[in-house]
Amino acid sequence: MNKKLIALGVAAALTAPLAAPLAAQAGVEVYGQARASVDFVNNNAPATAGEDSVISLSSNASRLGFKGDEDLGNGLTAMWQLEQGYSVDTGNAFTARDTFVGLGGGFGTVMLGKLSTPYKNSTGSLDIFSDTRADYNAIMGSVDGAVVFDNRASNTIAYMTPNMSGFSAAVAYVMAKGANDDNLSMTSTESDQDAYSLSGSYNNGPIFVTAAYESLNAQGAGGDDASAWKIGGSYTIMDATTVGAIWESADVGGSAGDRDAWYLNVAHKMGDTTIKGAIAMADEMGSVTDTGATQFALGVSQALSKATEVYALYTVVSNDASADYGLISNSSNTLGEDMSAFSLGVNHKFSSK
Numbered sequence: 001m002n003k004k005l006i007a008l009g010v011a012a013a014l015t016a017p018l019a020a021p022l023a024a025q026a027g028v029e030v031y032g033q034a035r036a037s038v039d040f041v042n043n044n045a046p047a048t049a050g051e052d053s054v055i056s057l058s059s060n061a062s063r064l065g066f067k068g069d070e071d072l073g074n075g076l077t078a079m080w081q082l083e084q085g086y087s088v089d090t091g092n093a094f095t096a097r098d099t100f101v102g103l104g105g106g107f108g109t110v111m112l113g114k115l116s117t118p119y120k121n122s123t124g125s126l127d128i129f130s131d132t133r134a135d136y137n138a139i140m141g142s143v144d145g146a147v148v149f150d151n152r153a154s155n156t157i158a159y160m161t162p163n164m165s166g167f168s169a170a171v172a173y174v175m176a177k178g179a180n181d182d183n184l185s186m187t188s189t190e191s192d193q194d195a196y197s198l199s200g201s202y203n204n205g206p207i208f209v210t211a212a213y214e215s216l217n218a219q220g221a222g223g224d225d226a227s228a229w230k231i232g233g234s235y236t237i238m239d240a241t242t243v244g245a246i247w248e249s250a251d252v253g254g255s256a257g258d259r260d261a262w263y264l265n266v267a268h269k270m271g272d273t274t275i276k277g278a279i280a281m282a283d284e285m286g287s288v289t290d291t292g293a294t295q296f297a298l299g300v301s302q303a304l305s306k307a308t309e310v311y312a313l314y315t316v317v318s319n320d321a322s323a324d325y326g327l328i329s330n331s332s333n334t335l336g337e338d339m340s341a342f343s344l345g346v347n348h349k350f351s352s353k
Contacts, residue, residue: 030352032064036088037345039133041327044338059088060345063097064078076105081113097240098152108161115156118170118199119149122212123232126244128265128276133341134297134315139261139280141228142251143252144291145324149214149228153195154180166204172197192218206236224253232263241268256286272303276313282325290336293325294318307349316340 037060042053065083071079080101084094100113116124120141141150158172161288165260174195175182199212213229218224234244244265250259265278280299285291299313316326321336 021120027070028066028068028352030066031350033062033347033349034088035060035062035131035345035347037132037343040325040342042340043326043334045342047211057089058133058343059086059090059135060347062086062088064093065097076103076343078103079109079111096152096154106162108159111158111160113156114152114154115158115172116152116156117156117174117197117214118172119172119193119197119212119228119230120151122199122201122210123230123246125208126232126234126246126263126265128244128267128278129297129299129313129315132311132313132345133327133343134278134295134299134313136263136278136280136295137328138295138315138317138325139282139293140230140246140248140263141250142282142325143250143257143259144285145326147328148216148226148252148336149250153197166202167200168203169200181271189218189223195219207233208235209233220251220253221255221257224257226250226252226257240270241266256291258287259285259291274301274303276300282323284320288322290320290322292320293323295325308347310344310346312342312344314340316341 009334037058039056039058040053041056041154044052063083063085067079067081067083069077069079078101081101083097085097086095096114098115100111101113102109102111104110123140124130127140129135137147137150138187141147144178153172153174155175156172157175158170160170161168174197176186176191176194195214196276197212199210201208201210211229211231214227216226218225227249230246230248231293232244232246233243236242244263246260246263248263250261259282261280261282263278263280265276267274267276276297276299278295280295282293294303295315295317297313297315299311301309301311303309315327316338317327318338319324319325319336319341324335326339327341
């Protein structure tokens with residue numbers, strides 16, 4: 001069956017009132033991903049009265065989007081995107097994803113909207129288990145189980161440089177937020193809660209290197225600033241084996257809000273089959289003992305076409321006695337609990353182009 005008809009049919013079923021006027025515009029692309037997995041999850045809960053395992057059906061960042069652009073002449077392009085997340089397992093919709101309007105040209109690209117920050121984007125390609133139960137945000141960007149830094153931000157203006165022989169950079173400013181939006185009335189505390197994020201990268205052939213910094217002003221413990229920086233990179237050997245690494249230092253304020261973390265991975269391709277492995281470790285929070293955690297992940301994926309893959313993976317997050325890290329879709333409810341998951345999943349990408 002024609003892939004364009006499939007993509008348009010999915011979009012119409014989910015957002016019929018919206019899809020018709022958008023699809024009528026020239027150059028509009030309807031795109032997205034349908035992602036689902038059957039997960040066997042265990043939290044090793046010590047309570048005898050509670051269940052410590054479950055079989056669940058998960059929708060792993062399934063999404064539907066519309067995007068387009070217009071050539072304005074003289075090298076200037078207008079662009080826009082509207083992207084929403086939806087749940088394959090429940091049919092619920094929608095949750096906001098990257099949505100923006102912008103202008104691009106020889107000077108680079110300026111975008112306004114809800115955006116993934118440069119900090120988030122800088123190492124996104126290094127997360128070889130992205131949008132699965134083994135996503136690296138179980139540790140990376142997370143401080144004691146809460147994902148603080150690898151996020152999207154509303155009310156954001158961002159600038160990205162053009163690619164300059166492999167070098168590129170991005171900077172974003174997140175405007176202060178009020179109780180309901182970014183308008184008045186706004187308390188003095190809310191007016192201080194802005195943020196900025198920046199990154200720089202080099203990507204050329206088998207080599208990728210990146211660094212990023214982010215500051216969340218007056219949004220840490222007790223009104224302190226929260227900040228993080230990281231460096232990362234990857235190297236591909238003979239177009240088959242890629243090794244990657246990240247080092248991250250984060251501080252969410254307070255007397256013991258700082259922690260370091262690192263992440264290592266390897267992925268090896270054999271035709272349409274890819275074998276993956278990763279390990280991440282969070283050090284202790286400040287000088288507080290037994291507050292670290294380690295994540296292991298192993299998996300294999302099989303491409304059935306350019307658009308469809310199936311996969312199997314196993315991951316476990318092992319907490320120290322006073323740590324509270326968990327899988328990306330489940331927090332650890334008790335200090336020191338270990339959480340694990342075995343997943344069987346399928347991912348399908350679709351596009352009207």
